[in-house]
Amino acid sequence: MAESPRGWGITPSTDIPTIAFGNQKGGTGKTTATINSAAALATRDHDVLAIDMDPQADMTKGLGLGPGDDNDPSSPKNELPNTLVTDDENLLDVLVDNPRTHDTSLSEIVIEADEYDHLNFDLIPSHKDMGLARDWMDDANARLSLKLALEEMVDDGYNYDFIVVDCPPDLSVLTDAAFIAAQNVFLAAQTQATSRDALDDLWDQLESIEDNQQIEIAIVGLLANMYRDDGQSKKFLNSFDESFASMAPIFKLPMRVAIQRAWDNGRDIFGWEDANDQQVEHDLFLEVAETMERAFDKTQVEA
Ligand SMILES: Nc1ncnc2c1ncn2[C@@H]1O[C@H](COP(=O)(O)OP(=O)(O)OP(=O)(O)O)[C@@H](O)[C@H]1O
Numbered sequence: 001m002a003e004s005p006r007g008w009g010i011t012p013s014t015d016i017p018t019i020a021f022g023n024q025k026g027g028t029g030k031t032t033a034t035i036n037s038a039a040a041l042a043t044r045d046h047d048v049l050a051i052d053m054d055p056q057a058d059m060t061k062g063l064g065l066g067p068g069d070d071n072d073p074s075s076p077k078n079e080l081p082n083t084l085v086t087d088d089e090n091l092l093d094v095l096v097d098n099p100r101t102h103d104t105s106l107s108e109i110v111i112e113a114d115e116y117d118h119l120n121f122d123l124i125p126s127h128k129d130m131g132l133a134r135d136w137m138d139d140a141n142a143r144l145s146l147k148l149a150l151e152e153m154v155d156d157g158y159n160y161d162f163i164v165v166d167c168p169p170d171l172s173v174l175t176d177a178a179f180i181a182a183q184n185v186f187l188a189a190q191t192q193a194t195s196r197d198a199l200d201d202l203w204d205q206l207e208s209i210e211d212n213q214q215i216e217i218a219i220v221g222l223l224a225n226m227y228r229d230d231g232q233s234k235k236f237l238n239s240f241d242e243s244f245a246s247m248a249p250i251f252k253l254p255m256r257v258a259i260q261r262a263w264d265n266g267r268d269i270f271g272w273e274d275a276n277d278q279q280v281e282h283d284l285f286l287e288v289a290e291t292m293e294r295a296f297d298k299t300q301v302e303a
């Protein structure tokens, strides 16, 4: 794997820094980190595209573009359309076709930030059809599909400062496609002993992709999520530090109620005003954004 730190970001063929948020272990904070890193980068005036590669569609739902909230008539989500159930072309159409010959391109399905007041970055939403992706994306081209589709989107005239990709909690073809397109992985893990084993499997997967595709993949950060100042968390971080601290910076995020509440209301944390103080999570994700700027040598855009 590409050695880090400093200069650890790898710019893929689109020339746009692209980061996949991954960990095959479920519920570690991948989607939270994707949404809020995208929002922090946007707050720092970058043009950002976020791609929801997960059939669970949590990022799309977390931005309010999934189903409304039946239990809460006042939820802002109820004002927004459910993009997961449209009959229109969707991400599965883009990924299963050979992007060189297909009919559907990412530029046809992108939701642009200026379409909705609450959206601070462009979004490629997931879709209910994405549940079929693992069955349909069964040839060698499938792993390259997102990379080729992004190249085409850039050819279509789209340009971004950063692209972030939310991966499903598995090591399926969808995750491989995200890693190959991005060539940079940001890990989200909970600081428990079992997380360490999951990361070992992930390294194996990354190394196998690097060998098969003849590319390098960099680790650009680790979110140590729901961090608690206890022995178990420290033990995990020590073991991570020993092996991987030279690779990537570690960001410690404790359990924060406002993160959950922003999510429940279909907002990122920068677009959500909570009764509780949000300084900790704002500072953390702004630091993630600054780190990405440094990794890819992109300074904050002057407003
Ligand atoms: N630091 C945090 N404080 C409070 N809630 C959090 C925090 N991190 C994540 N959550 C909540 O925990 C749940 C799981 O987080 P998230 O969906 O980001 O994990 P994930 O790794 O994307 O899950 P999956 O593997 O299912 O895709 C979400 O409801 C999210 O709002």
Ligand SMILES: [Mg+2]
Residues within 6 Å of the ligand: 030, 031, 032, 054, 058, 059, 166, 167, 168
């Ligand atoms: Mg998720």
